[in-house]
Amino acid sequence: MTEIREYNAERTGSQPSNDWPAYTSTIKRHPQREPVALRQTLTEITGPTFTSGWAGPDLVDLTKQHKGEPLGERMILAGRVLDEDGRPVPNTLVEIWQANAAGRYCHPNDQHAAPLDPNFTGRGQMVTNAKGEYRFLSIIPGAYPWRNTFNAWRAQHVHFSVFGPAFATRIITQMYFPGDPLLEFDPIYNSVPDEAARKRLISRYDPNLSEAEWALGYRFDVVLRGRHATPAGL
Amino acid sequence: MSAKLIPTGTQTAGPYLHIGLTRPEWADLTDAGKAKGDKIVLEGRVIDGDGTPLPDAIVEIWQANAAGKYEHPDDVQDKPLDPHFRGFGRSCTDKDGIYRFTTVKPGAVPGRGNTLQAPHIAVSIAARGLLHHLFTRVYFAGDSLNPSDPVLSSIDDPALQKTLVAESKGKANGAAVWHFDIVLQGKGETVFFDF
Numbered sequence: 001m002t003e004i005r006e007y008n009a010e011r012t013g014s015q016p017s018n019d020w021p022a023y024t025s026t027i028k029r030h031p032q033r034e035p036v037a038l039r040q041t042l043t044e045i046t047g048p049t050f051t052s053g054w055a056g057p058d059l060v061d062l063t064k065q066h067k068g069e070p071l072g073e074r075m076i077l078a079g080r081v082l083d084e085d086g087r088p089v090p091n092t093l094v095e096i097w098q099a100n101a102a103g104r105y106c107h108p109n110d111q112h113a114a115p116l117d118p119n120f121t122g123r124g125q126m127v128t129n130a131k132g133e134y135r136f137l138s139i140i141p142g143a144y145p146w147r148n149t150f151n152a153w154r155a156q157h158v159h160f161s162v163f164g165p166a167f168a169t170r171i172i173t174q175m176y177f178p179g180d181p182l183l184e185f186d187p188i189y190n191s192v193p194d195e196a197a198r199k200r201l202i203s204r205y206d207p208n209l210s211e212a213e214w215a216l217g218y219r220f221d222v223v224l225r226g227r228h229a230t231p232a233g234l
Numbered sequence: 235m236s237a238k239l240i241p242t243g244t245q246t247a248g249p250y251l252h253i254g255l256t257r258p259e260w261a262d263l264t265d266a267g268k269a270k271g272d273k274i275v276l277e278g279r280v281i282d283g284d285g286t287p288l289p290d291a292i293v294e295i296w297q298a299n300a301a302g303k304y305e306h307p308d309d310v311q312d313k314p315l316d317p318h319f320r321g322f323g324r325s326c327t328d329k330d331g332i333y334r335f336t337t338v339k340p341g342a343v344p345g346r347g348n349t350l351q352a353p354h355i356a357v358s359i360a361a362r363g364l365l366h367h368l369f370t371r372v373y374f375a376g377d378s379l380n381p382s383d384p385v386l387s388s389i390d391d392p393a394l395q396k397t398l399v400a401e402s403k404g405k406a407n408g409a410a411v412w413h414f415d416i417v418l419q420g421k422g423e424t425v426f427f428d429f
Binding site: 005014015016018020026028029030031032033035036037040041042045046047048054082084085096097106107109121122123124125159161168170171173191192194198200222223224225226 | 239240242243244245246247248249251252254255283284286288290296298304305306308309320321322343344345346351354356358361363364365366367368369385389418419420423424425426427429
Protein backbone atom coordinates (compact mmCIF):
# COMPACT_ATOMS: atom_id res chain seq x y z
CA MET A 1 0.00 0.00 0.00
CA THR A 2 1.33 3.38 -0.98
CA GLU A 3 0.70 6.26 1.34
CA ILE A 4 -0.12 9.46 -0.45
CA ARG A 5 0.55 12.81 1.19
CA GLU A 6 -1.59 15.01 -0.98
CA TYR A 7 -1.18 18.62 -1.99
CA ASN A 8 -3.95 21.01 -1.00
CA ALA A 9 -6.73 21.62 -3.48
CA GLU A 10 -6.46 24.94 -5.26
CA ARG A 11 -8.06 27.54 -3.04
CA THR A 12 -11.36 28.96 -4.27
CA GLY A 13 -10.95 32.46 -5.64
CA SER A 14 -7.19 32.27 -6.03
CA GLN A 15 -7.22 30.80 -9.53
CA PRO A 16 -8.71 32.08 -12.79
CA SER A 17 -11.28 30.17 -14.79
CA ASN A 18 -10.38 29.40 -18.38
CA ASP A 19 -13.92 30.44 -19.34
CA TRP A 20 -13.26 34.19 -19.28
CA PRO A 21 -14.52 35.87 -22.46
CA ALA A 22 -13.10 39.30 -21.51
CA TYR A 23 -9.83 37.74 -22.71
CA THR A 24 -10.98 36.86 -26.20
CA SER A 25 -8.35 34.18 -26.89
CA THR A 26 -10.09 32.01 -24.29
CA ILE A 27 -13.30 31.80 -26.31
CA LYS A 28 -12.25 28.96 -28.62
CA ARG A 29 -9.69 27.46 -26.28
CA HIS A 30 -11.42 26.87 -22.96
CA PRO A 31 -12.85 23.41 -22.27
CA GLN A 32 -16.64 23.31 -22.03
CA ARG A 33 -16.86 20.31 -19.72
CA GLU A 34 -15.93 20.58 -16.07
CA PRO A 35 -12.63 18.88 -15.28
CA VAL A 36 -12.85 15.43 -13.72
CA ALA A 37 -11.82 15.41 -10.05
CA LEU A 38 -8.86 13.06 -9.64
CA ARG A 39 -7.63 11.99 -6.23
CA GLN A 40 -3.89 12.48 -6.26
CA THR A 41 -1.74 9.42 -6.81
CA LEU A 42 2.00 8.88 -6.92
CA THR A 43 1.88 10.41 -10.42
CA GLU A 44 0.57 13.77 -9.23
CA ILE A 45 2.62 14.10 -6.03
CA THR A 46 5.90 13.56 -7.85
CA GLY A 47 7.48 15.74 -10.54
CA PRO A 48 10.83 16.77 -11.97
CA THR A 49 13.64 17.58 -9.54
CA PHE A 50 16.45 19.97 -10.41
CA THR A 51 19.23 19.29 -7.92
CA SER A 52 21.47 17.57 -10.49
CA GLY A 53 21.72 20.65 -12.67
CA TRP A 54 20.25 19.01 -15.76
CA ALA A 55 18.17 22.10 -16.59
CA GLY A 56 21.37 23.92 -17.50
CA PRO A 57 23.26 26.82 -15.97
CA ASP A 58 21.39 29.65 -14.29
CA LEU A 59 20.85 32.69 -16.52
CA VAL A 60 20.35 35.42 -13.96
CA ASP A 61 21.71 38.51 -15.69
CA LEU A 62 19.42 39.46 -18.57
CA THR A 63 21.46 42.63 -19.16
CA LYS A 64 24.60 40.75 -20.17
CA GLN A 65 23.44 38.34 -22.84
CA HIS A 66 24.74 40.45 -25.76
CA LYS A 67 27.61 42.76 -26.71
CA GLY A 68 26.13 45.85 -25.10
CA GLU A 69 23.69 46.72 -22.38
CA PRO A 70 19.95 46.91 -23.04
CA LEU A 71 18.13 50.23 -22.79
CA GLY A 72 15.72 50.73 -19.92
CA GLU A 73 15.61 51.03 -16.18
CA ARG A 74 17.79 48.38 -14.57
CA MET A 75 15.84 46.17 -12.17
CA ILE A 76 16.85 43.61 -9.57
CA LEU A 77 14.00 41.11 -9.45
CA ALA A 78 14.20 38.83 -6.44
CA GLY A 79 11.98 36.79 -4.21
CA ARG A 80 11.24 33.38 -2.81
CA VAL A 81 9.24 30.37 -3.85
CA LEU A 82 7.14 29.31 -0.84
CA ASP A 83 4.32 26.96 -0.06
CA GLU A 84 1.06 28.08 1.53
CA ASP A 85 2.49 27.53 5.00
CA GLY A 86 5.38 29.85 4.24
CA ARG A 87 7.95 27.09 3.90
CA PRO A 88 10.63 27.72 1.28
CA VAL A 89 10.63 25.56 -1.86
CA PRO A 90 14.31 24.91 -2.58
CA ASN A 91 15.95 23.51 -5.72
CA THR A 92 13.11 24.24 -8.07
CA LEU A 93 13.32 25.74 -11.53
CA VAL A 94 12.14 29.33 -12.12
CA GLU A 95 12.00 30.48 -15.75
CA ILE A 96 11.14 34.06 -16.76
CA TRP A 97 10.57 35.92 -20.01
CA GLN A 98 9.57 39.48 -20.76
CA ALA A 99 9.31 42.35 -23.27
CA ASN A 100 12.07 44.94 -23.63
CA ALA A 101 11.87 48.48 -22.24
CA ALA A 102 9.89 49.61 -25.30
CA GLY A 103 7.28 46.89 -24.81
CA ARG A 104 8.49 44.68 -27.67
CA TYR A 105 9.20 40.96 -27.40
CA CYS A 106 12.17 39.37 -29.13
CA HIS A 107 9.77 37.05 -30.98
CA PRO A 108 8.90 36.78 -34.69
CA ASN A 109 5.17 37.00 -33.97
CA ASP A 110 5.47 40.32 -32.17
CA GLN A 111 5.14 42.96 -34.92
CA HIS A 112 4.21 45.83 -32.61
CA ALA A 113 5.73 49.08 -33.93
CA ALA A 114 8.22 49.53 -31.11
CA PRO A 115 11.95 48.97 -31.48
CA LEU A 116 13.68 45.70 -30.79
CA ASP A 117 16.73 46.04 -28.60
CA PRO A 118 19.72 44.16 -30.06
CA ASN A 119 21.05 43.82 -26.53
CA PHE A 120 17.99 42.22 -24.99
CA THR A 121 16.45 38.77 -25.41
CA GLY A 122 14.38 38.77 -22.24
CA ARG A 123 14.91 35.22 -21.02
CA GLY A 124 16.21 34.03 -17.65
CA GLN A 125 16.21 30.91 -15.51
CA MET A 126 17.42 29.90 -12.07
CA VAL A 127 17.08 26.99 -9.68
CA THR A 128 16.07 28.30 -6.24
CA ASN A 129 18.62 28.02 -3.42
CA ALA A 130 18.15 26.24 -0.09
CA LYS A 131 16.02 29.14 1.19
CA GLY A 132 13.79 29.06 -1.88
CA GLU A 133 15.30 32.30 -3.15
CA TYR A 134 15.84 33.49 -6.70
CA ARG A 135 17.36 36.71 -8.04
CA PHE A 136 17.59 38.19 -11.54
CA LEU A 137 19.04 41.39 -12.98
CA SER A 138 16.95 42.72 -15.85
CA ILE A 139 15.27 45.88 -17.09
CA ILE A 140 11.70 46.99 -16.47
CA PRO A 141 9.53 45.75 -19.35
CA GLY A 142 7.39 48.28 -21.21
CA ALA A 143 3.62 48.16 -21.61
CA TYR A 144 2.39 47.23 -25.06
CA PRO A 145 -0.80 47.29 -27.12
CA TRP A 146 -2.64 44.09 -27.98
CA ARG A 147 -5.68 43.36 -30.08
CA ASN A 148 -7.93 41.88 -27.42
CA THR A 149 -10.28 44.87 -27.73
CA PHE A 150 -9.87 48.29 -29.34
CA ASN A 151 -7.00 50.29 -27.83
CA ALA A 152 -6.19 47.60 -25.26
CA TRP A 153 -2.79 47.69 -23.52
CA ARG A 154 -1.22 44.99 -21.43
CA ALA A 155 -0.04 46.05 -17.99
CA GLN A 156 3.74 45.79 -17.63
CA HIS A 157 4.61 42.24 -16.65
CA VAL A 158 7.20 39.51 -16.42
CA HIS A 159 6.18 35.91 -17.22
CA PHE A 160 7.09 33.28 -14.62
CA SER A 161 7.16 29.47 -14.88
CA VAL A 162 7.71 27.61 -11.59
CA PHE A 163 7.66 23.86 -10.94
CA GLY A 164 7.64 23.23 -7.20
CA PRO A 165 8.00 19.74 -5.74
CA ALA A 166 5.30 17.93 -7.74
CA PHE A 167 3.42 17.88 -11.03
CA ALA A 168 0.46 19.18 -9.02
CA THR A 169 2.30 22.33 -7.92
CA ARG A 170 3.52 23.50 -11.31
CA ILE A 171 2.34 26.97 -12.29
CA ILE A 172 2.82 29.53 -15.03
CA THR A 173 1.97 33.09 -14.07
CA GLN A 174 2.79 36.77 -14.60
CA MET A 175 4.27 39.34 -12.25
CA TYR A 176 3.02 42.92 -12.36
CA PHE A 177 4.31 46.26 -11.04
CA PRO A 178 2.85 48.36 -8.21
CA GLY A 179 0.87 51.42 -9.22
CA ASP A 180 0.46 50.47 -12.87
CA PRO A 181 -2.65 52.32 -14.12
CA LEU A 182 -3.23 49.62 -16.75
CA LEU A 183 -3.96 46.90 -14.17
CA GLU A 184 -7.52 48.11 -13.70
CA PHE A 185 -8.20 47.50 -17.41
CA ASP A 186 -6.21 44.31 -17.93
CA PRO A 187 -8.54 41.28 -18.37
CA ILE A 188 -5.74 38.79 -17.80
CA TYR A 189 -4.81 40.29 -14.44
CA ASN A 190 -8.49 40.64 -13.53
CA SER A 191 -9.22 36.98 -14.31
CA VAL A 192 -8.10 36.10 -10.77
CA PRO A 193 -11.37 36.34 -8.79
CA ASP A 194 -10.31 37.48 -5.31
CA GLU A 195 -8.79 40.89 -4.86
CA ALA A 196 -6.26 39.66 -2.31
CA ALA A 197 -5.20 36.89 -4.69
CA ARG A 198 -4.88 39.38 -7.56
CA LYS A 199 -2.63 41.54 -5.43
CA ARG A 200 -0.38 38.54 -4.85
CA LEU A 201 0.57 38.98 -8.55
CA ILE A 202 1.88 42.50 -7.98
CA SER A 203 5.54 42.85 -7.03
CA ARG A 204 6.63 45.22 -4.30
CA TYR A 205 9.18 47.98 -4.70
CA ASP A 206 11.82 47.31 -2.06
CA PRO A 207 14.27 50.12 -1.28
CA ASN A 208 16.50 47.65 0.53
CA LEU A 209 16.77 45.53 -2.59
CA SER A 210 17.54 48.54 -4.80
CA GLU A 211 21.24 49.23 -5.26
CA ALA A 212 22.35 52.85 -5.07
CA GLU A 213 23.32 54.42 -8.39
CA TRP A 214 22.64 51.12 -10.09
CA ALA A 215 19.25 49.36 -10.10
CA LEU A 216 15.70 49.45 -8.77
CA GLY A 217 14.63 46.51 -6.62
CA TYR A 218 11.36 44.63 -6.97
CA ARG A 219 10.39 41.73 -4.75
CA PHE A 220 7.99 38.99 -5.85
CA ASP A 221 7.26 35.82 -3.92
CA VAL A 222 5.58 32.87 -5.63
CA VAL A 223 3.33 30.79 -3.37
CA LEU A 224 2.61 27.22 -4.42
CA ARG A 225 0.02 24.81 -3.08
CA GLY A 226 0.84 23.45 0.36
CA ARG A 227 0.63 19.87 1.48
CA HIS A 228 -1.49 17.87 3.89
CA ALA A 229 0.32 17.22 7.14
CA THR A 230 -0.49 13.51 7.24
CA PRO A 231 -0.74 10.86 4.57
CA ALA A 232 -4.10 9.57 3.44
CA GLY A 233 -4.25 5.77 3.62
CA LEU A 234 -6.74 5.44 0.83
CA MET B 235 -1.71 23.12 10.09
CA SER B 236 -3.91 25.71 8.45
CA ALA B 237 -2.51 27.32 5.36
CA LYS B 238 -1.60 30.97 5.84
CA LEU B 239 -0.57 32.39 2.50
CA ILE B 240 -2.77 32.84 -0.55
CA PRO B 241 -1.39 30.75 -3.42
CA THR B 242 -0.24 32.57 -6.53
CA GLY B 243 -2.86 32.54 -9.27
CA THR B 244 -1.95 31.28 -12.69
CA GLN B 245 -1.88 33.50 -15.76
CA THR B 246 -1.65 32.66 -19.43
CA ALA B 247 1.74 31.78 -20.89
CA GLY B 248 0.81 34.14 -23.72
CA PRO B 249 1.85 34.13 -27.38
CA TYR B 250 5.57 34.62 -26.73
CA LEU B 251 6.16 31.69 -24.36
CA HIS B 252 8.84 30.40 -26.74
CA ILE B 253 11.25 33.06 -25.49
CA GLY B 254 11.30 31.58 -22.02
CA LEU B 255 10.29 27.97 -22.48
CA THR B 256 11.78 26.64 -25.72
CA ARG B 257 13.97 23.64 -24.86
CA PRO B 258 13.95 21.33 -27.90
CA GLU B 259 16.36 18.92 -26.18
CA TRP B 260 13.72 18.25 -23.52
CA ALA B 261 11.47 16.52 -26.06
CA ASP B 262 13.78 13.47 -25.96
CA LEU B 263 13.47 11.79 -22.58
CA THR B 264 15.68 8.82 -23.48
CA ASP B 265 19.12 10.44 -23.14
CA ALA B 266 19.70 9.83 -26.87
CA GLY B 267 18.39 6.28 -26.70
CA LYS B 268 20.28 5.11 -23.60
CA ALA B 269 17.21 4.81 -21.34
CA LYS B 270 16.00 1.29 -20.55
CA GLY B 271 12.69 0.06 -21.91
CA ASP B 272 10.60 0.07 -25.05
CA LYS B 273 11.22 3.25 -27.02
CA ILE B 274 8.10 5.11 -28.04
CA VAL B 275 7.19 8.28 -29.87
CA LEU B 276 4.24 10.14 -28.38
CA GLU B 277 2.82 12.71 -30.76
CA GLY B 278 -0.36 14.50 -31.66
CA ARG B 279 -1.99 17.82 -32.23
CA VAL B 280 -3.41 20.42 -29.89
CA ILE B 281 -6.71 21.65 -31.38
CA ASP B 282 -9.16 24.45 -30.47
CA GLY B 283 -12.97 24.56 -30.61
CA ASP B 284 -12.93 25.27 -34.35
CA GLY B 285 -10.65 22.32 -35.04
CA THR B 286 -7.78 24.72 -35.67
CA PRO B 287 -4.38 23.52 -34.48
CA LEU B 288 -2.57 25.66 -31.89
CA PRO B 289 0.86 26.76 -33.12
CA ASP B 290 1.64 28.33 -29.74
CA ALA B 291 0.99 25.68 -27.09
CA ILE B 292 3.44 24.02 -24.74
CA VAL B 293 2.95 20.40 -23.74
CA GLU B 294 4.79 18.95 -20.75
CA ILE B 295 4.84 15.33 -19.66
CA TRP B 296 5.78 13.48 -16.48
CA GLN B 297 6.08 9.71 -16.25
CA ALA B 298 7.59 6.72 -14.50
CA ASN B 299 10.51 4.84 -16.02
CA ALA B 300 10.14 1.46 -17.71
CA ALA B 301 10.22 -0.26 -14.31
CA GLY B 302 7.37 1.86 -12.98
CA LYS B 303 9.46 4.12 -10.74
CA TYR B 304 9.38 7.93 -10.58
CA GLU B 305 12.65 9.79 -10.15
CA HIS B 306 11.43 11.63 -7.07
CA PRO B 307 12.11 11.31 -3.32
CA ASP B 308 8.45 10.57 -2.56
CA ASP B 309 8.53 7.42 -4.69
CA VAL B 310 9.79 4.93 -2.10
CA GLN B 311 9.01 1.78 -4.11
CA ASP B 312 11.70 -0.86 -4.20
CA LYS B 313 12.22 -0.55 -7.95
CA PRO B 314 15.30 0.56 -9.91
CA LEU B 315 15.94 4.12 -11.03
CA ASP B 316 17.39 4.54 -14.50
CA PRO B 317 20.33 6.98 -14.62
CA HIS B 318 19.39 7.74 -18.24
CA PHE B 319 15.76 8.50 -17.57
CA ARG B 320 14.44 11.53 -15.73
CA GLY B 321 10.76 11.29 -16.68
CA PHE B 322 10.10 14.92 -17.60
CA GLY B 323 9.62 16.27 -21.11
CA ARG B 324 8.56 19.48 -22.84
CA SER B 325 7.53 20.11 -26.44
CA CYS B 326 6.28 23.34 -28.00
CA THR B 327 3.75 22.74 -30.78
CA ASP B 328 4.87 23.56 -34.32
CA LYS B 329 2.98 25.61 -36.91
CA ASP B 330 0.65 22.64 -37.49
CA GLY B 331 -0.11 22.29 -33.79
CA ILE B 332 1.98 19.13 -33.48
CA TYR B 333 3.91 18.18 -30.35
CA ARG B 334 6.25 15.18 -30.27
CA PHE B 335 8.20 13.31 -27.59
CA THR B 336 10.66 10.45 -27.77
CA THR B 337 10.45 8.46 -24.56
CA VAL B 338 9.96 4.94 -23.18
CA LYS B 339 6.73 3.21 -22.32
CA PRO B 340 6.25 3.72 -18.57
CA GLY B 341 5.81 0.75 -16.27
CA ALA B 342 2.72 0.37 -14.10
CA VAL B 343 2.72 2.33 -10.85
CA PRO B 344 0.64 1.91 -7.70
CA GLY B 345 -2.66 3.72 -7.37
CA ARG B 346 -4.42 4.62 -4.15
CA GLY B 347 -4.94 1.81 -1.69
CA ASN B 348 -4.00 -1.56 -3.09
CA THR B 349 -4.71 -0.67 -6.70
CA LEU B 350 -2.39 -0.70 -9.68
CA GLN B 351 -2.46 2.03 -12.30
CA ALA B 352 -2.08 1.10 -15.95
CA PRO B 353 0.94 2.61 -17.72
CA HIS B 354 0.18 6.28 -18.25
CA ILE B 355 1.81 9.64 -18.80
CA ALA B 356 0.71 12.83 -17.03
CA VAL B 357 0.30 15.82 -19.33
CA SER B 358 0.12 19.57 -18.75
CA ILE B 359 -0.89 22.02 -21.50
CA ALA B 360 -0.36 25.79 -21.46
CA ALA B 361 -0.99 28.34 -24.20
CA ARG B 362 -2.23 31.77 -25.12
CA GLY B 363 -5.94 31.72 -24.27
CA LEU B 364 -5.49 29.36 -21.33
CA LEU B 365 -5.46 31.32 -18.08
CA HIS B 366 -4.79 28.10 -16.19
CA HIS B 367 -2.85 25.15 -17.59
CA LEU B 368 -4.80 21.95 -18.23
CA PHE B 369 -3.97 18.50 -16.87
CA THR B 370 -4.76 15.27 -18.67
CA ARG B 371 -3.36 11.72 -18.89
CA VAL B 372 -2.28 9.50 -21.77
CA TYR B 373 -3.02 5.76 -21.62
CA PHE B 374 -2.03 3.20 -24.25
CA ALA B 375 -4.67 1.44 -26.35
CA GLY B 376 -4.83 -2.31 -25.78
CA ASP B 377 -2.87 -2.36 -22.52
CA SER B 378 -4.10 -5.27 -20.41
CA LEU B 379 -4.19 -3.07 -17.27
CA ASN B 380 -6.44 -0.38 -18.78
CA PRO B 381 -9.76 -1.99 -17.78
CA SER B 382 -8.75 -2.11 -14.11
CA ASP B 383 -7.07 1.31 -13.97
CA PRO B 384 -8.82 3.25 -11.17
CA VAL B 385 -8.72 6.61 -12.95
CA LEU B 386 -9.61 5.42 -16.43
CA SER B 387 -12.38 3.14 -15.20
CA SER B 388 -13.87 5.95 -13.10
CA ILE B 389 -14.97 7.60 -16.35
CA ASP B 390 -18.20 5.88 -17.32
CA ASP B 391 -18.80 7.25 -20.80
CA PRO B 392 -16.70 5.18 -23.26
CA ALA B 393 -16.49 8.14 -25.65
CA LEU B 394 -14.93 10.28 -22.92
CA GLN B 395 -12.66 7.46 -21.78
CA LYS B 396 -11.38 7.17 -25.34
CA THR B 397 -10.09 10.76 -25.25
CA LEU B 398 -7.46 9.58 -22.73
CA VAL B 399 -6.17 6.67 -24.79
CA ALA B 400 -3.40 7.02 -27.37
CA GLU B 401 -3.74 5.00 -30.59
CA SER B 402 -0.94 2.87 -31.98
CA LYS B 403 0.40 4.11 -35.32
CA GLY B 404 2.97 1.42 -36.06
CA LYS B 405 6.72 1.88 -35.79
CA ALA B 406 9.24 4.48 -36.87
CA ASN B 407 13.01 4.02 -36.46
CA GLY B 408 12.46 1.14 -34.06
CA ALA B 409 10.08 3.07 -31.80
CA ALA B 410 6.37 2.37 -31.43
CA VAL B 411 4.46 5.49 -32.44
CA TRP B 412 1.49 6.54 -30.29
CA HIS B 413 -0.90 9.25 -31.42
CA PHE B 414 -2.72 11.41 -28.89
CA ASP B 415 -4.62 14.55 -29.88
CA ILE B 416 -5.51 17.12 -27.25
CA VAL B 417 -8.84 18.75 -28.08
CA LEU B 418 -9.39 21.82 -25.94
CA GLN B 419 -13.05 22.37 -26.73
CA GLY B 420 -16.14 20.99 -28.43
CA LYS B 421 -16.46 17.78 -30.43
CA GLY B 422 -14.11 15.16 -29.03
CA GLU B 423 -13.06 17.45 -26.18
CA THR B 424 -10.34 15.74 -24.13
CA VAL B 425 -11.09 14.84 -20.54
CA PHE B 426 -9.10 17.18 -18.31
CA PHE B 427 -8.42 16.57 -14.64
CA ASP B 428 -8.50 18.68 -11.53
CA PHE B 429 -6.42 17.49 -8.61
